[in-house]
Amino acid sequence: MNRLQSLFERKPENILSIYFTAGYPTLDSVGEIITSLVAGGVDMIEVGVPFSDPMADGPVIQESSTIALRNGMTLNRLFDDVKAVRAKVPDTPLVLMGYLNPLMRMGLRSLFERCAEAGIDAMIVPDLPFDIYLKEFRELCREFDIPMIMLITPETSDERVRLIDEHCDGFIYMVSSASTTGTRDSFGDSQLDYFRRINSMNLNHKRLIGFGISNAATLAAAQANASGAIIGSKFIKCLAASPTDIPTAVTTLLHSLQN
Secondary structure: OOHHHHHHHHOOOOEEEEEEEOOOOOOOOHHHHHHHHHHOOOOEEEEEOOOOOOOOOOHHHHHHHHHHHHHOOOHHHHHHHHHHHHOOOOOOOEEEEOOHHHHHHHOHHHHHHHHHHHOOOEEEOOOOOHHHHHHHHHHHHHHHOOOEEOEEOOOOOHHHHHHHHHHOOOEEEEEOOOOOOOEOOOOOHHHHHHHHHHHOOOOOOEEEEEOEOOOHHHHHHHHHHOOEEEEOHHHHHHHHHOOOOHHHHHHHHHHHOOO
């Protein structure tokens, strides 16, 4: 049983997953960010691969990618940093989130081998076409027990959702709206209708809701309509405010989600 399955068994609801961009705010901050988040009670962590054209991300995460690349972060350095900290967080699922181009450049088998060596539990590739996943990734995902987490949006058809539920493992990433990442104060009726529509489908896999979660209201709405929530931009803003004090950035984030 991998760490993702273990997490969902021991905590089927109210999961909190946090995203950060590797190499931001500093090149050597990956390990401290991961250990500080786990110490703060975060259930799952998404480690972002910085990329020059992160099309699904809003300006906050885009800027963090730009700075991380300027700092010198690379995919190989990311794997080394995650491997170095993995023994300190043995039970926390670590998810690699990156765009297709830099991952493909490494070579798919090499990518999966490095993920396994570092202790990565799953991957999210927002721009991975589903047919390419089926042809080139699925067998490697199953061979290495590193599932590919697919995204759905309010525009995703029921047929497509069921196809993803049938052919992918791990969990389903529900993008809250058809927009880039960012923060918002609340979810509107159309988004809540979307959450209820997906709930009514009785899917096999757990679901986490991401994009736009930044306060107690949006966190509660996400956790009420799925197994948990994913937060990214809000944490990047906290890191920007405390770039030399990672524990304070984590405390600020967690406090903001209670108010």
